[in-house]
Amino acid sequence: MFIETKMHPPHLRGATVERPRLIAMLEQATEGKLAIVSSPAGFGKSTLLAQWAAKAGEGGGRVAWLSLDAQDNDLARFLKYITGTLNRTDAAIAAHALSLIESSPVTPVESILAGLVNDLSRMSEPVYLVLDDAHLIVSSEIAVFLNALVTYAPPALHIVLATRGELPAELAAMRMKGQVVNLGDNELRFSLDETDHYLRQICGLDLSTAGIVALHHKTEGWPAGLQLVSLTLAHEPSRESFIADFSGSQRDVAGFLAHEVLARQPAQVQDFLLRTAILERFNLGLVQAVSPDLDAETTLALIERSNLFLIALDSTGHWFRYHHLFSDFLRGKLEAWPEARRADLHRKASAWLSANGYVSDAVGHALAAGDKDMAADLVEKCATPIIMLGHLPLVMEWLNRLPPELVAARPRLLLTRVWAHFQTGRSRDGVRVLKQAKQLVARLRRDGALDEKTVRALQAELRTLTAGVVSGADWPRMATKLADRWLADYPEGEPFAHGTLSNISAFAHFSLGELDAARLAALKGRDYHTIAHSIFGIIYADLILGLVELSAGNLRQAHDLLARAMQQARQGLGANSYSEAMSAIIKVELLYEWDDLNSAERLLHQHRRVIEECGLVVHEMACKLHLARLAQAHGRHDEAIRHLERAEQLGIEKRYRRLTASALNDRVRLLLSRGDVAAARMALQLRGISLADSEKAKTIHPLDEYAHIGVARVLIAEGQPKRAIAVLERIAERQRRDGRLRGLIQVRALVAIAAHAAGETLQALAATVDLIALAQPQRAVRSLVDEGPPLKAALDFARGRIPAWSRPSETADFVERIGAALNRAGAGRAQAPVVGLPSKKPLSGKEMEVASFLMRAYSNRQLAQSLAMAPDTVKWHLKNIFGKLGVSNRTEAVLKLKEIGLVEPPERVG
Structure with a gap:
């Protein structure tokens, strides 16, 4: 939930000192990318910027204002607010940023940056982004983001940083990137005329000219000091004596006059001011919560009428904050209160904020109260529902604000951290925390600190997460054994964890090529997630179902499932969320297979950045494979090979065998298309795959199939097609048995190529007919076209010998389409030169x-x-x-x- 008042300039009262000279300086400075307004506290910096913002808005500019506080050092929170305030200036800016941030398992910094720059580049009117109190930003991650935003800012964007003094080191480098206006104390001090106008016209004080001049010199035109003076003089019977005795130095003014101001207030007002000093901002409901025994409404109205350093944060007068200088003073006074009394104020504030949806702020007050259990309770209460939506950055923000020892003492918080590791693909970290959680649950159970119902629920969740991290570590067989055993006796009343375990089982079975088991588990997972109202779980179940049907060769059904998942993501989480991107990346493969290259490329680049930044390894590698295949389809072979190399390295790093083998197979195919047989053989050798091992293997595991398909390719290229057929037939037998008909297309295409090269006429014809029979119902095109001239030769050979392909029919039309596509691909194929005369001998x-x-x-x-x-x-x-x-x-x-x-x-x- 946004605190709306953070995204509006301070409300200007009717009577303020106009400062045209400074406004002109700001107007000049903000013509560049960056302006930095630096001044100490109490010099009217925020008021000046609010005046400038109002004038900029009247001139057609759009002002996005964000008042920062210490809690905004969390990257996800900062990005939500900065995109939120920019969106309020124009709905076309960062329209889907919030859903993207909240649905992504990792904060999508690059995607947000790119989206902002692209959206702002289309703006014709200037957009001013004001970050007030920038000195509070100490996060290096946020500093990197702001530096990048300044670097890539389009002409329409102008950034204004307002800070009390020197920027933190993290932001200091930004001074080199823009025009800097340093409005320090010399510039911001009131002139004598401004002092006269303020004291006489705005404060209504009947003072002599000598008195005005004396106060101006004694305060040195310091606006906050003059405000304090005015409050004191309003109740001072002998004004001239007070002015004569007043020392007026800036260092002394705050302490002396604040004491004078506070001491002159009624006891109830003093008590109210001190109690509410703990609040960064407040409304009537919040101050009533921390001061239930006081007449908060009347007191707040009195403070506002007295201009007692109260700043309205909206035009309706609902939200306020104290002037920073006054707030610091009040908090200093509050330190004299007993610790228990201060803690009680924070506890009451936390309770109200939590009840009204400001949970992150509530956690901060609970920690300030020293009530770590209350803070932990808040996180525990909210974590699971938010995980069910896939909003992991928010959960991680809360966990990171809790003391590590507190998280380590609570099994629910440890499990929440495991959920985050599991869904972000950090299996090793997940295993470590999972072990902590298991040991803690066992100890608490032994000590009688947990009832049996809670223990059963925690153990069920432990089982789900154990299977999850095992699957994430690419041990699918072990994951299926664990998941299927536990699913047979899963406790009732835990539909989210139950559904997640079913999804884990489904994906592991899919990885092993066991499509029927995967389909059944995913359907069960979807049912349980529907009961739990878990949008992310439902979408992921549909994604797995889509993968299953894609592998089975039911491409139209796969398309419908993925489209349904994307629609649910948009409806439940907003457009361009991480959940939508997961399904979209798989849909790219469908579009590519159907030879709709433009649509595939458009969809890929729409979601690519989010996947590369936040995605699980399976989606990130799929993204790289798509990039390579599209590059190859357009004849950019060097680019394709680079993408495939990165995919392989990622797969090796993450120990993800299936997609690593797929990338290797694609790279071998590309190297062979360039005529570089030695490089193709060596690519296999470097991955520990030898031709002899492929031939000796009695069975080839589904996770390794594509690597052995690569071996068969090299055997064909080296003139040993019969040996290649022997390897391919073993793979085909299992694929056909499992019903994995889409992968079978590639295998049968290679058998057709090998048999044709070997002069095995009947075998070549049988494989070609089988190939077309498999591909036509799926409308599969690219699986054939990517095999290039060798398949065209085999297909041309078959066309002249199969009479049915010469008569009008759907099959004949499909064969004609494939032939035409192969001709186009052959005409556009860029043959890269091969250096030297490559040897067939491998390196020792x-x-x-x-x-x-x-x-x-x-x-x-x-x-x-x-x-x-x-x-x-x-x-x-x-x-x-x-x-x-x-x-x-x-x-x-x-x-x-x-x-x-x-x-x-x-x-x-x-």
Whole structure:
């Protein structure tokens, strides 16, 4: 929930001192990207900016105002407020930012930045973003964001930072990026005319000219000091004597006059001021909560009429704050109160804020009260419903504000942190915290601190999260065994955890190619999430169902499921949420398969940034695979290979076998299309996959199928098609048994290619007919077209020998369409030159070791020292490596090694 008054300038009272000279300075400064207004407390900085903002708005500019406080150092909270206030100037700016931030498991900084810059670049009128009290920002993450926003700001955006003094180190670098106006004490002090106008016209004091001049000199034109003087003089019987005795130095004014002002107030007003000093901002309901025994409404009205350093935050007079100087003074006085009494004020404030939806602020007051249990209760009460919506940044914000020892003492808070690790793909962190939670639940149960009902609920959740982190670590078989065993005896009354465990089981079964089991588990998961009203869980169940039907070759059904998931995400979480992006990225694969490249590319780039920034590894890798395939389809092979290399590295880092193998298969196919057989073979070798092992394996695991398909490709390219067919037939047998008909298309295409190359006419015809029979119902095009000229040759061979393909029919039309698409792809295919004459021989183990250190640009001497070799031995290995790579020097060797996927070894320690 937004605190709306943070996003409006302070309300200007009817009588204020107009400062045209300073307004002109601000107008000039704000023509650039950045203006910094720096002045000490009490110099009227916020009032001046409010006056300037009103004038800027009258001139056609749009002013987005954000009053910062210490709690805004949380990145997600800051981004929500900064996009929220910009959206209020124009609905086209950051229209979907809130849903994106709240639905993403990781705060999507880059996506928000890009969205803001793009939206603002379309604005014709100037947009002024004012960040008041910027000195309170100490977060380095926010500083990086603001620096980037200034760097990439389009012409329409002008940023104004208002700070009490020097900016924190994190923001100091921004001074180099814009025009800086330093309105310090010399500029902001009242002139004598302004002092005269303020005291006589605004404050209504009947003072002599000598008295005005004396006060101006004694306060040195300090606006806050003059305000304090005016409050005292309003009740001073001998004004001239007071002025004569008043020292007036800025250092003394605050303490002396604030004491005088406070001491002259009725006891009830003094008590009210001190009680409400704990509040950053307040309305009548909140002050009544902390002062239930006082007439809050009357007292607040009296303070407002007395102009007692009260600043209205809206035009309706509902929300207020005290002047910073006065607030600091009051809090200093409040320190004299007993700690228990101060804690009681914070406790009451926390209770009211929590009851009225300001939970994050309520947590802060609960912690200030020293009531850690109350703070923890607040987080526990709200965490699960928010997780069910997928709003993880907010939950993490709360957890990070709680003391670590408090989180470690509460199983519910530990489990909340595991949920966050699980949904953000940090399995190792999840395992660590999960172990803590299990041990804590066991100990509390042993000590009798938990009743059996609570224990059962916690243990059920522990089981769900255990299966989740196991699945996230890419151990799908273990995940299915755990999940299916626990699902058979899951306690009632926990539909969210139950549904999540079903979804985990579904995805693990899908990863193993067990589509029927995956489909059943996902449907059950969807039912439980519907009972729990978990939007994120429902969307994820539909996503898994979409993946299952995609793998089964039911592409139209998969499309409908993914479209339903995207629609639910938009309706429940807002447009362009993380949940929508998850489903959209999978839908890209469908559009690509149907050869709708423009729609696929448009959808991919609409959601790419969110997925790359926040997505789970499965979605992030899928995104990279799509980028590579689209680049290849447009003939940009080098770009495609770079994307595939990154996908493989990510898969290796995250230990995600299935998509790593898929990226490797695509890269082998691309290298072979360039005629670089040696590089393709070596790419497999570097991943520990040998041709001999593929042939010896009795069974090929579904997670490794694509790597062995890559082996078959190399065998075909090296003129050994029969050996390739033997590998492919073992894969096809299992795919057909599992009903994974879409993957079977690629395998049967390669069998057709291999059989045609081997001169096995009947086998080539049978595979081609089977291929078309599989692809036509799915309308699958790219799985065929991406195989390029070798498949075109096999298809042309079959077309001349299958009479049914020459007669008018849907099948004949489909074959004609594939042939035409292959012709277009062949005409546009860019054949990259291959350096040298590549060898078919793989690098030996020792040559691999030398090659890996070669990539660090080691000299021959360094290589000899690092590998404990004689210099002549190093030279001999390098000569062999150059020969096998088909290169003539070190630079070409490093480029070739990068292309085939070799990475630098880690630095040795010691």
